[in-house]
Amino acid sequence: MGDQTEATTRDRWGSKIAFIMAAVGFAVGFGNVWRFPSLAYEYGGGAFFIPYIMALLFIGIPLVTLEVSLGQYHQTGDVGVFGSIHRRLKGVGLGSVIAAWVLVTYYAPLIAWVINAFFDSFRNAAIWEDSTGSEAYAYFLEEIIGEKTLGADFLPTRMVWANVGYIAVTWFVVWLCLAWGIEATGKVTYFTMGLPAILIFVFLGRAVSLPGASVGINAYIGEWDMSVLVNQPECWSRAVSQIFFSVGVTFVSHYLHSSCYVIALPAAQICTHIIIFLFFSSTGWCSHRFWELLSKRWTSLSELHHHIGMQQSLLVHRWICCLRWARIFGL
Amino acid sequence: MAYEEGVELDQVAVSGPSLLFGAYPVVLATLPGGIHWVRLLFFTLFLLGIDSAFALTDAVVTVTADSVPGANLSRKQIVSGWCVLGFLTGLLYATDAGFRFLDVFDFYINFLVVSLQRI
Numbered sequence: 300m301g302d303q304t305e306a307t308t309r310d311r312w313g314s315k316i317a318f319i320m321a322a323v324g325f326a327v328g329f330g331n332v333w334r335f336p337s338l339a340y341e342y343g344g345g346a347f348f349i350p351y352i353m354a355l356l357f358i359g360i361p362l363v364t365l366e367v368s369l370g371q372y373h374q375t376g377d378v379g380v381f382g383s384i385h386r387r388l389k390g391v392g393l394g395s396v397i398a399a400w401v402l403v404t405y406y407a408p409l410i411a412w413v414i415n416a417f418f419d420s421f422r423n424a425a426i427w428e429d430s431t432g433s434e435a436y437a438y439f440l441e442e443i444i445g446e447k448t449l450g451a452d453f454l455p456t457r458m459v460w461a462n463v464g465y466i467a468v469t470w471f472v473v474w475l476c477l478a479w480g481i482e483a484t485g486k487v488t489y490f491t492m493g494l495p496a497i498l499i500f501v502f503l504g505r506a507v508s509l510p511g512a513s514v515g516i517n518a519y520i521g522e523w524d525m526s527v528l529v530n531q532p533e534c535w536s537r538a539v540s541q542i543f544f545s546v547g548v549t550f551v552s553h554y555l556h557s558s559c560y561v562i563a564l565p566a567a568q569i570c571t572h573i574i575i576f577l578f579f580s581s582t583g584w585c586s587h588r589f590w591e592l593l594s595k596r597w598t599s600l601s602e603l604h605h606h607i608g609m610q611q612s613l614l615v616h617r618w619i620c621c622l623r624w625a626r627i628f629g630l
Numbered sequence: 631m632a633y634e635e636g637v638e639l640d641q642v643a644v645s646g647p648s649l650l651f652g653a654y655p656v657v658l659a660t661l662p663g664g665i666h667w668v669r670l671l672f673f674t675l676f677l678l679g680i681d682s683a684f685a686l687t688d689a690v691v692t693v694t695a696d697s698v699p700g701a702n703l704s705r706k707q708i709v710s711g712w713c714v715l716g717f718l719t720g721l722l723y724a725t726d727a728g729f730r731f732l733d734v735f736d737f738y739i740n741f742l743v744v745s746l747q748r749i
Contacts, residue, residue, distance in 0.1 A: 324681035403686035408723035417672035436652025455725035
């Protein structure tokens, strides 16, 4: 695996910048962007940064550094890296590759729904212009994903053919990005990471200038409810799994042909938090809209939390339905 | 009524996918130019998603290429094979219960596989 001739014939990134862009592009996805806000909201606002940053410093960065070293030393993918340490460790590498595969099989449909929403907006623009966040989201679930025909038992009843087509499109794009080798992939990344990086700052400028943005930002970093760290100890393990997810530990050793990951990792973290920051600003604006209506009924945020808690018990019910499905598939 | 709706909106607004596919597009639609900003957001999300997707696929492709059965295949053949398989698996999520399946797999991958792997 680690022999010299093979190492020299292996594809290389075109440049350091291409590698950094690819690593950041990989690390900034949907998942870490939408997971962090709900975690911070659930676990004491800004206080969640304490377990989060500790997990980053003491677990995330050391593990990624280790993976950088292993990837650079062995110049191969996950199975080869672990197999080179000891052949019986190959299974560890294989496990991470299987996890990456399962992840990408549902990640592609997610992208497909985004493409669907994009094209759908040319047919029905009004839904985004004249509705609240929850109405728009309901539309997304029912029309774009096609849940309107879904019964109370959550059993699939039909194929959503538009999404079949868009999933095919997504995989075709993935194929185009990968089939020509890693150097071409690097060039693609200039576009797939560069353009969002610019657009995000445009979106950010808009979001923070909205009325009520400060409410959302406050919920993100303004309120530090330290008691959560003791009273809800699971926040520590949630922080660790969030770090695993956001730094891409276990999925990236094949990418680590360069020490540039040291630059890419903080860059990805910063990108992620800029995006989260702007989402919180806009969330604040949304809540600002009905906060005015509610101010007479609710006096404190804790009361709001109580109502949200009741709402979440409905989510738990939904989970049980999902898990029943999972059991059918023998997972 | 407003009371009920209010709770839901705030809950929906902070948690998970609804942020991306509910609250945020609606905010952008208030900009001058409205719907075009929403389209630009979906395009940005597409780009953010696609580079994560091909990085993950690349992990699988690299391992296949380094394996014994993969040694005789060209990169293009391996990439094609995985992409077709990915599409076929994706059909599960193209049903109207697709989002429920996604929830289930997301839960298992993130809380069980990723966590257990590194204990």
